[in-house]
Amino acid sequence: MIQGIGLHEILVVSSLMFFLGIYGFFTRKNLITILMSIELILNSVNINFVAFNKYLYPNMMQGHFFSLFVIAIAAAEAAVAIAIIIDLFRNIKTIDVEKVSTMKN
Amino acid sequence: MDILSLLIVIPVLTLVAIAFSKSYKQVRVIAAIGSGIQLIQSFNLVWQYLQERASGNTATMVFTKSYVWFEKFNIHYDIGVDGISVALIALTGIIVSAGVYASWGVKEQAKEFFIWLILLATGVFGFFIAIDLFTMFVFYEIAVIPMYLLIGVWGSGKKEYSAMKLTLMLMGASAILLVALIGLYLYSDVDGGVRTWNILELAKVTMPIEAQRIFFPMAFVGFGALGALFPFHTWSPDGHASAPTAVSMLHAGVLMKLGGYGALRIAVGLMPEAAQEQAWFFMILTGIGAVYGAFGAIMQTDLKYINAYSSVSHLAMILFAVLMFNVTALNGAVMQMISHGFITALFFSLIGMIYGRTHTRDIYKMGGLMKVMPILAGSYMVASFASLGLPGFSAFVAEMTIFVGAFQNPDIFYRITAVLVTSSIVITAVYILRAAGILLMGPIKNEEFKELSDSVWYEKVTLVILILSITVVGMAPLWLSNMITDSLTPMLQRFAAL
């Protein structure tokens, strides 16, 4: 618990962060920046889990562990995503998401 | 193995044999043998059927077998035949054989061609033996789909367009049809008991009139589109014009009969009350179709278009007769199915043969072919005469039966449409003779045509099979007519109760 700060405040912060991430996801064209937006989204979700755990169900650790696992998965995801991005860049010399549409046709 | 399932097993075995064969020569020999066995089996079935009836079996359907296919919805592999299906099976057997000989010259991708052709025939045979609506529908789709590939791959002209149009329109119609069939299934327990797809069971159900009012037009239009019901016939001219010879033969000769058969057996046979109520509307459509198809044919210059429009006109008579609700007209409808099957197959095979020589189907580019190829031209004359309803050929018998039947209804509206439909015999004469006159008679227009050869042996086989069938039915129609009439009795009893 943070003194003088309720659950609501934390949730507001995390949801703003979430939608900033969403906004980034929509507007960015560079794959890496999109990846960053995703990290933002994941982080905001983590904050939520943790906050719910702490404020509402202090007798359990689910939220805490969930965040841990999310971080682990985020790490794996980032590794794979960046590998893909680099490979893509090597192959077609761009990481612009609008131009990477060769699978479409 | 029961006698009916053999009709499906033989073509399937033929398919397998074709799949393992090496060259196009092997393929066509196998196809000829397979269809020959099938033909014999069809005739055997006719014979067995007549024996069965002679021995006093008066069941609506004979040789019935039933295997559960999909328990949950009570779908069965139900088979059985009566005189109508037996006659149409014989028709199919004959036309498939003739079609195989007519495609003797197919060399490109012959294996695939014959596989699709035989598969199509399998679907048709299955359709005619099935008495379970769902099984019937499955076979119906099996028959329709190969058409797309056969036209799209082996066709000529704007084949992709035609194939797509044909398939889409028929698929659209079968979607409507499927709704009607499911509707029938869902209402099949109104008298209590379990739901069923079986035609014989469904015939006993007192279907509520409200349901009939919805499902009858769906079923009739669904089948009617395949039977070239105006205004859903436009796939047929394009489709036939692009299709290879054997496919045109099979399609116009057999597949379009599925429409008439279904309209008779399912639309009218299972929902007679609504049929009678709405008959006036469909009679207008079919009446228009009969005359308008004939008028449309007058102005065509492409042989296949002429014949396609002529089919529209003749098939309209089938659907017209189906709506007449008396034994004569229904008998005529079935006879017309058979007769038109033979005649139009003969026409299309001849057109294919002539096209194979002259490389044009425009009648104005040809002329005087009688001099160059007397056998083909003579056969064309025979087909023409048969088509315009000359006595001695099957169409006369069928059309007269329809006309007499149509006149048995004293209602003035029925009378007028009957006269309208009858008048098509005059218009038919006009376009048939116009085409034959320009094509076969007169001076030879193109010097190159003087060198053309007459028919070769496998073409003669096709022609002999078909002409023989036409004349046999035309000269001795009584046995066929009796066979059909017997099978119409259960349906007529239902009508009589109305």
Next chain:
Amino acid sequence: MDFQYTILIPGLMFLSFVYNILWGRTQAPKIAGLIGTTSILIAAILSYYTAYQYFFNVGLVNGTFQAIIPFKMEWLRFNDLLFIDMGVLLDPISIMMLVVVTTISSMVHIYSFGYMHGDDGFPRFYAFLSLFSFSMLGLVIATNIFQMYVFWELVGVSSFLLIGYYYQKPSAVSAAKKAFIVTRFADFGFLVGILLISYITGTFDFGLLNDPNGAAMTQGAGAGFLGLSVMTWALILMFIGGAGKSAMFPLHIWLPDAMEGPTPVSALIHAATMVVAGVYLVARMFPLFHIAAPDAQQVVLAVGGFTSLFAAVIAITQIDIKRVLAFSTLSQLGYMMAALGASGYGAEEGIGYTASMWHLFTHAMFKALLFLGAGSIIHAVHSNNMTDMGGLRKYMPITHLTFLIGTLAIAGIPPFAGFFSKDEILVALHQSSHLWYWVEVVTAGLTAFYMFRLYFNVFWGENRHYHHAPHESGLAMTFPLMFLAFMAIVSGGFFMFDFGQFISANLVPYDIHIHWDVAGFSIAVAVVGISVATVLYMKPSAIPAKLANAFGPLYKATYNKFYFDEIYLFVTHKIVFGLIARPSAWFDRHVVDGLMNALAWITNLASNSIKGVQSGQLQHYAMSFVTGSVALVLFLLYFMTR
């Protein structure tokens, strides 16, 4: 007497047809001809024997000729009442027709050996002749209307095949088509008539329909349309069929064109046998016409009478000898129809019926003679036009003599056959209707005139310069001429004067008398006609041309057959083709098909516009996903909280 063998009469011809059409080409042409000729000769002998047996031994029972049905089998069953039998009906008129058909057909078969010699299609020709003979014989022995209709169509198609025999000649092809389509149009009427009658009476059988005391006589009397009873309409429709086949006005247009066929065919089909089928049909249904529908009988009279005058007027100006004969055929058929129309039912009152049949008989003989004679002339001159002929009497004595006999017979000069039968027709008309009597008398004068115009133009007149001198035809051609000339003399009064002994409306034999008041007048009219022709045409003279000028427009109108061909062409090409067929073809390709294509096009368009949504752009998907989620949540909130 067992007449079962009569089935062989058409049966033999059918076998001959099948053999010749299938294997004729593979053999020497002569064999086909021999097979056909042998068959028809046997059929003729059988017919004569049948006629002898029937008329003199078996037919008459209790003073009435019996209808005998020696053979019958069910061919097609429509329902419990209506079925088509194929059978043989022997009664006076059918036996008379058997004799006529087999006789003329035999002569034509023999004649064709000479006429068609060396032609490519010799076997085909004989095959079609056999087909025609088969169909015609089947028609005359029909036991019911539907059997008649079946063979009616078959004679139509044989006629088509034979007119179009020279199929490489466009004019022959179009004439054949015209003949078939016009008669087909008439057959449509016939068919509807049959269907109506079958519906009213529930039977096709001639025996049931024609029984004067039978139910059929009254069944169609009620429930009319436009003031005429149903039966009247049915019979008028049937008469349209007969009128088409017998080329009655206004369906006559096909017959002159049908002369494009080989001349023996014209003699057989378009003069002696097939064209009288319409007359035969009315005679066959006569009791029904007379008793059940007198109005329909009046129509028959009017159409027949008018046609005979109309055709005679046209015949005056034609220059193609076969067309002159064709129009004279029309005119004579008009006589027969008129006689049937004027006839009563009974023995003496039924004189018109007897006269009509008699005229049918004599006309068959002398008109076949004239046509075969014309064939002989054409064979020699290689032209159809009178303007190419003249003075032929010196070159072709037999043809000349026999042709003269035929001409005298048709002109109605005693003692030749035409005089007697035509006289009886005039008597019948005199008894019933003065208007039509006078019309026919005028026609008789015109007939004498134009026939002698033809005769003089061909055999007398100016001697033309021929490329090679015409010569008399061979025996194969002259024998039929002589035989038919003999018949044209004797079939009238000499040895079968009492035609009434054999044929009468109510089947009771009676004696025919010559009414010298009517006959004398008609002879006088004929002589006047002949005299005028003699003056004008026997020696080359300028008078005909002057007359033609004097009657300018009238001459032109008759020469062009009153423009009926043009009217029909206008109706068929401009109205039927131009205003119905072409628009409906267009309508189908563009409107009906266009609707289907439009449907496809709209689907395509819709899918194209929706396809844009599946852009493959990740961000678009994400955006729609989030938008959707937000919208869904909003929606849920709204509904959950309210």
Next chain:
Amino acid sequence: MEQYIFYILASIILVFSYLTVTSRMILRAAVYLLFVLIATSGIYFMLNYNFLAAVQLTVYAGGIAVLIVFSVLLTSQLNEKMEKVTPVKMLSGGLIAFAGAILTISTITQYEFVANGLAELDPSPKAIGYAMLSYEHNGYVLPFEVISVLLLAAMVGAIVIAKRPAKLLNEDATEVDMSFPTSKDAYKSRTKEEIDSLLK
């Protein structure tokens, strides 16, 4: 006091989040992201989840952020600004995000969260370690193992993908060219046609 620290952390998070998604210099964006991650770990510390905060710092701020920075270095020109976002895109994206945020926040603020008020569990690393390997109640051995497998798979995948030789670039070269293109035109943005031709 804690209150103010939280507000400071929150404002850091929001400001740098905003900068992360809007900055046109990609490396800067990466650095801003790093700040966000660090601030997040601060919140964890404040919530007394020290272990989680440490993991957040090491894995996220230390690992992932560095990974991102490396990939940025590998794929982008550092002094090049990214294209401006088109107004349509900005507007539509912004609108949706804004609407979502409003919706979420309004919902959150209207909702009364009720704590169950039970005693808090010990979030010490030791307890976490036990819980992680325990298969009893409140034990997480299964997800732990699953995550292990996932990490292994991701590792293998990342290596395989990134190691694949750039065949498409120089098909006729005898040796596989593992180097990255260095010339300037290699980095310019390409049209679809060019990409297609490269892919051929």
